[in-house]
Amino acid sequence: MDQSHIRNFCIIAHIDHGKSTLADRLIERCGAIRGTAQEQMLDSMDIERERGITIKMAAVRLIYKAQNGETYQLNLIDTPGHVDFTYEVSRALAACEGALLVVDASQGVEAQTIANAGMAMNQNLEIIPVINKIDLPHADIDRAREEIEAAVAIDATDAIPCSAKSGIGIDEILEAVVHRVPPPAGDPEAPLRALIYDSHFDSYQGAIAYVRVKDGSVKKGDKIVMMSTEAKFDVDTTGHFGPGMTVNEGLGCGEVGFITAAMKSIGDAQVGDTVTKMPDLATEALPGYRKALSMVFCGLYPSDGDQYEDLRDAIDKLRLNDAALQFEPETSAALGFGFRCGFLGLLHMEIAKERLEREFGLDLILTAPSVDYQITWKGGKVEHISNPTDFPQPHELDLIEEPIVEASIMVPNEYVGAVMTLCQERRGVYTRTEYPTPQRVILHYTLPLGEILLDFFDKLKSNTRGYASFDYELAGYQPSDLVKVDILLNGDAVDALSFIVHRDFAYNRGRAMVEQLRKVVPRQQYEVRVQAALGAKIIAADSIKPFRKNVIAKCYGGDVSRKRKLLEKQKEGKKRMKQIGSVELPQEAFLSVLRVAE
């Protein structure tokens, strides 16, 4: 199709503001899908649908006959909604010329709305504000409009009121996309430059690159080159999503679609990379490429040591599909052989664990998540450490630095105090306040990444009755007085339970950790002493009394099935226990750190 009839756009929204439902309605309206009852069509992985969040992006080509009688090709590019996946969002935006900014009519603008809209503006996208859920009782369209103008600084007079759920305003949105989003620029005669904005791995076709052709065109048989790695591949197929994968004749200038080229792993089709082709190679790559950056690290171990090789295979396969997942082998005195893995964030970590367990039938133990610390040893050597086990002794080091973030928290006026208290508890440093609307403010804080990893967001929500919203970006490292707290069971340190914490919090966290372990570790045949230690000094201690009996008094004909099921459960529980010295620990024990951040 000629460039003037192509529109590439995406939908940006705060989580739960109705992005997926709106996408469903647009797809339905254009007849891309007939007779499918499956809601939320863009989210194709089970986990995505269950969690109601979009992890991997997809793109759907819609054929829309506009009111002016012309037929347009609209490419709707979906974006992940969670802050863990910010980089992927920025790449998706780079593939578009326009964005629908969806705001919930009763919730108004949220921190993520602002962050994503800011990103879209930086990419020079045409932003079309859409006010969703106008049929809900608490909808306030005027207020939403005011907030958009005040907080995002765009004209919201033409904001389109809609209800994705009831199908109100869908035609208006499609017309606005046609008339307000500019057609793609780009030179069809120039050497090929296509941006990889996402990719996925298919066991038969290899890595599949989702691309936006910026200049030139690409078709079957072309010899393509990845500009960051200079790897060369022969294109097997090109196609688009309708929303299923549909092979086509080629992708022209301005179009969105996919390329398969027998690429063996997802690393061959890295998000953000530029594809060009022989013989006329482009000289300059499209801007913005960077390698995915891990923010959170944890140890992944099989509960059954015999499954180590299976775990390695599973992570290898998962990585084909998830370029952001990083891993290297490590060993733990307590848990044996496993892997140190890096993730984009906690959500990414949980999803990866769930996929490994679900798709590969593994039973895993996760150690406490940690961030990446920068250590300067005596003598000047600088090293990055993300495993508490490797944490140096105080006399060995010169300086410890921890990663920090610039956080923005949007909150109704009455909760400002609560948010400030929380940020101070988490070692936050206040930078400034913005007043985008009369009712709400944006607080800016510099916070240690390690302090917001665990339950910061939950606390923020509960301290503000759910009204606060939160966004952050990494802002380098800063020196900090950090110490390692060890946990001892019957006198032996269990490396997998150690954690790093600011010196001022060591006592409280140590005590909370001991308390938590006392709750989750079942009674054993012997008394178990649980201690937290800072160096050689015990800072908290408790004990788990031994059990003296475990016997069912009565068992007759009628009880047998029920008691057998109980036994099955106990047997499963035993299998999931990890023997550490003389003590048996359940999986939850290793995640205790997550529960004690207070």
Add this chain to the structure above:
Amino acid sequence: MTAVAVYVHIPFCPSKCGYCDFNSYAMTGEIVERTARAIAQEIRQSPWRGRPAKTIFFGGGTPTYLSESQLIPIIEAVLETHPPTADCEFTSEANPGTVDMPKFAAMRRAGVNRISLGAQSFARQDLIRLGRVHQAPEIVRAVGVAREAGFDEINLDLMFGLPGQSMAGWERNLEIALSLGPTHLSLYGLTIEPNTRYYKLHLRGMLDLPTEDVHVAMYDRAMDAAEAAGLQQYEISNFARPGSQCQHNLAYWRGEEYLGYGPGAVGCFQEDGRRHRYTVLKHPERYCQAIEQGTGLWFDEEWLDEDDLRLEELMLGLRLNEGLSPTIALAERGLKKVLDRGWVEQMDNRLRLTRSGRHFCSEVAAELA
């Protein structure tokens, strides 16, 4: 046709005790009469009609809650449907306070040859807290009446670890019970079951239960006292004079077939090379309707696979002093662990719990599973 164990459930009690999670109802009037008739009808229509009975057990609830004219027809129905073998053990549970000479005599005449009395305790406070309708003198009287009616085989049920119970109180109970000369004793540690009044009280911390250490010591004391009185332990909670073990309950623990009649009764039988287990409709009203209208009686049926059978054999076999069959497969690591801890021993090629292991029966089963 091989002889089989037959169970009949009478789902009524004068009142519902606080700890009880059995299928029993404190109902009176017409429904009791209807249910009694329905049970007799269910037995007479049995698909296993003609299969001999090697043991018969009337449990509940309280079988003796029924009047003579309600109970005897059910007994007759069983004996006609399942001709008893020559040495057939025929037990009925009975609660002191619901029995008298005419009823015991009629039961004996009808064919019952073993009585199991739900004594539970001889201490006034215990009995009140448990919600029992009887007191100690009635237990003593019931034992005497049963003997007089011609019952040689008499079991007493007692419970330990009761709210407010002391070690001294428990010892006194054991002493009185043994002085009555029963041929069989069932000594149960109180277990707080979900869906009971005790459970709710326990959650609120309102049950003054003995500590775990005291509970364990009470069980040890029970084993000592029974043994000293010539009652040998043959199962976790059961003790008997030689030759007086309850053959019916042994059928459960040895994984044999058993048939169940009456509301909530469970049966387990072999058919088409598979082991089936079923549960009869539990509520008397719905049970009666199903019998009267000829609709389905079983609300739950399962087929047991190899794994299920193995787990059950393990779980039940460990309860018995005779121990596990030598052919059963055991988890190696777990076996080493429980042997090291001294919880099990090999005896005539069979693995069985040691005395200390009896406190950890469930733990051992989970390790070996």
